[in-house]
Amino acid sequence: MNRIPARIVNIQVYEGISCVTFDAFGESLTMISLELPQGIKREKEVELGVKSTHIALCSHRLPNAAISNQIPMTIEKITKGNILVSLTLLFEDITVESVVPKAALANLSFAPGDTAIALFQASELSILKVL
Amino acid sequence: MIAIDIRKPLAGSMGEMTLQVSIEIEEHAFVAIAGESGSGKTTLLRTVAGLEKADGKITVGDEIWLDAKSSLPPQKRKIGFVFQDYALFENMTILQNLLFVENDKTLATHLLNLTSLEELAHRHPATLSGGQKQRAALCRALMKRPKLLLMDEPLSALDPAMRTRLQFDILRLHKEFGTTSLMVSHDPSEIYRLADRVVVLDHGKIIQDGTPAEVLLKTAGSQKFSFKGELLDILKRDVIHIAVVAIGQQIVEVVLDEAEANTLSIGDIVTVSTKAFAPTISKA
Numbered sequence: 001m002n003r004i005p006a007r008i009v010n011i012q013v014y015e016g017i018s019c020v021t022f023d024a025f026g027e028s029l030t031m032i033s034l035e036l037p038q039g040i041k042r043e044k045e046v047e048l049g050v051k052s053t054h055i056a057l058c059s060h061r062l063p064n065a066a067i068s069n070q071i072p073m074t075i076e077k078i079t080k081g082n083i084l085v086s087l088t089l090l091f092e093d094i095t096v097e098s099v100v101p102k103a104a105l106a107n108l109s110f111a112p113g114d115t116a117i118a119l120f121q122a123s124e125l126s127i128l129k130v131l
Numbered sequence: 132m133i134a135i136d137i138r139k140p141l142a143g144s145m146g147e148m149t150l151q152v153s154i155e156i157e158e159h160a161f162v163a164i165a166g167e168s169g170s171g172k173t174t175l176l177r178t179v180a181g182l183e184k185a186d187g188k189i190t191v192g193d194e195i196w197l198d199a200k201s202s203l204p205p206q207k208r209k210i211g212f213v214f215q216d217y218a219l220f221e222n223m224t225i226l227q228n229l230l231f232v233e234n235d236k237t238l239a240t241h242l243l244n245l246t247s248l249e250e251l252a253h254r255h256p257a258t259l260s261g262g263q264k265q266r267a268a269l270c271r272a273l274m275k276r277p278k279l280l281l282m283d284e285p286l287s288a289l290d291p292a293m294r295t296r297l298q299f300d301i302l303r304l305h306k307e308f309g310t311t312s313l314m315v316s317h318d319p320s321e322i323y324r325l326a327d328r329v330v331v332l333d334h335g336k337i338i339q340d341g342t343p344a345e346v347l348l349k350t351a352g353s354q355k356f357s358f359k360g361e362l363l364d365i366l367k368r369d370v371i372h373i374a375v376v377a378i379g380q381q382i383v384e385v386v387l388d389e390a391e392a393n394t395l396s397i398g399d400i401v402t403v404s405t406k407a408f409a410p411t412i413s414k415a
Contacts, residue, residue, distance in 0.1 A: 001391060033353040034407050040353075049352070052388040053371075081369035086389065097388045099371055123408040127353040 002055070002096045003128060004029070004048045011042060019122070022048065025092040030068035031125040045131040054124040055098035057087065057116045059108060068122040075114045089118060132158060133279065133311055137178055137187035137197070141171055141335060150174055150185070150335035156328075158192075161305055161312045163322040163343070166332035172315045175332070176281045179313065180212055181205035191278055211272030211310070213282040217264040219256040225267045226252040232274040242270035245307070246300050262293035266300055273308055280305065282314040286321065298324050319347050350404075357404035365392055376403055 006022035006029060013019075018036050022029040029048065040046070061070050073089035073096060085105050089096045098118060110116060133156040141150050150171040156162055164172045177183040181196065182205055189197040196203045219228050225248060229239040243249045246266040256264055265285060272280060285301070286294040302325055305312050316322050322329055322343050329346040331339035339346050349357040360378035365387065372392035374385045385403055387395070395401065 001388075031353070032408070034355055037350060037352060051386075053386055079370050081371075084369045084371060086370040095390070097390060099386075099388060123406060126406055129352055 001049045001051055001128070002094075004050070004091065004094055004096070005131065006046055006048050008040065008042050008044045008046060011036070011040065020127075022046070024048070024071075025094075027071050029071070029125060030122040031127065032122045033127070037127070037130075039130045040127065047128045047131055049126045049128040050096075050120050050124055052086070052097040052099045054120050055096070055100075056119040057098055057100060057105075057108070057110070058119060059110075059116065061117050062119070065119075067119045069118075069120045069125060071118045072115050073118050075110055075112050075116050077112060078110065087116070089116065091118075132156070132190075132192070134188070134190045135175075135179060137175075137185040137189065139174065139178060139183065139185035141174060148335045150178075152332070152335075152337060154330060154337065154340070156311060156313075158311055159309055160328060161302075161314070161326045163326035163329045164313060164315045164332065165317060165322065165329055165346075166338075170332040171335040172332055173283055176212075176283050176313060176315060179279065180210050180281055181208050209275065209278040211275065211277035211280045213265070213268050213272045213280070213285045215284045215287055217256070217261075217268045219264060219268055219271070221256050224253045224255055225259070225270075228256070228267060229271050229274050232271055235274065238274060238276075239270070242273060242304075245303060246270055260293075262289050262297060265289065265297060269297075269300060269304060273304055273310070276308060277310055280308075280310040280312040282312065284315050284317070287317070294318075294321065301325060319343075323347060351402055353406065354404040355407040356410055357402055360401055360403055362395055362397055362399045362401050364397060365395060367392075374401075376401060378403060 004024050006024035008020060009023050010021045011018060016035050018033045020031045071091060073091045075087055076090050077088040079086040080102060083102055084099055085102050087098045089098060096118065136153040139150040141148050152175055164175060166172050174183055178185045179189060181203060187197065196208050223231060226239055243252050248263065248266055251259060251263060286297050289297060298321055326343055329341060329343050330337055331346060351357045358378045360376040362374055363377050364375040366373045372387040374387050376383050376385060
């Protein structure tokens with residue numbers, strides 16, 4: 001599980017469904033959730049979690065895509081397997097891992113040092129704990 | 132309002148302990164009492180029934196059932212008690228079992244109709260199934276129109292289908308008779324379906340008190356789907372790892388990344404969790 005520190009910017013609740021936006025190193029992140037645990041309030045510092053297999057990658061932000069979270073990260077390491085590829089990414093000083101099918105990277109010439117946009121849906125982001 | 136404030140020394144499974152319970156229960160509430168074996172659940176029920184002595188005070192409405200000066204005998208407390216093992220009189224028919232408590236044939240017939248036992252009224256308990264016996268025991272417990280219905284794991288000896296049937300019978304009777312019900316149960320689905328409040332005991336003390344959703348929903352942060360399990364194995368597959376985890380009687384697999392795999396050891400007790408958006412559901 002990738003762990004990203006963030007600050008709660010806004011909380012919207014309707015009929016037990018919550019949409020929470022965060023600030024993480026100046027980037028905006030969005031999470032949808034059922035009822036929120038106690039202690040979740042605006043301005044609280046939290047640790048967010050997103051699984052490595054839920055992070056897709058592309059070379060540029062996608063302005064017309066319904067993907068809430070599009071975060072630029074620096075590729076640090078690429079580990080190729082037979083079917084999958086594991087990419088170690090740096091988001092400021094936080095290490096984030098993305099695991100994608102090898103075939104999905106075939107047309108992208110990613111190399112260490114390049115910037116990649118990490119993509120994940122709001123439903124795939126969790127609050128792991130309040131800091 | 133029912134106010135229970137009792138203390139009683141107990142020899143529990145973990146040695147000496149004190150049952151110390153202080154709760155107020157609204158009239159007509161359905162309260163489940165949960166907790167590990169030996170935590171004092173049954174003793175609490177028996178103390179409320181007057182079958183066990185304790186220090187403290189029990190008031191039901193404007194009646195005092197227990198205080199420093201007196202203890203109302205069980206037969207004068209307006210209770211119905213349903214035991215796990217039915218406790219029917221084997222030498223009497225089902226109807227006679229009910230009439231022994233209160234000679235009110237109209238009420239007995241009504242109760243037997245509500246629980247679909249009318250055709251078995253003249254049978255003896257030995258000729259009935261476990262579910263039928265427990266329905267009869269439930270009817271008998273309501274013959275005095277009790278203010279308080281006490282049930283000690285009433286469904287634990289029954290198969291799942293019969294348990295579901297009885298849950299609906301209990302709920303129907305609880306509502307129709309307007310009783311306040313206290314039920315010891317270990318079964319989360321039973322508690323969720325029947326109770327509007329759950330009190331969890333541990334070593335004689337209340338450690339949780341809330342609605343079934345508050346008490347039973349195991350969460351990990353904003354993740355609503357959470358289970359504890361034992362890590363049996365970590366398998367390296369291509370560039371990922373697969374954790375094999377035993378949860379209850381099942382084995383599940385969870386994909387791990389390198390960093391996660393490095394922090395875990397086989398034998399660890401782990402929490403497997405995901406958001407409520409991720410799991411899919413279909414009829415088994």
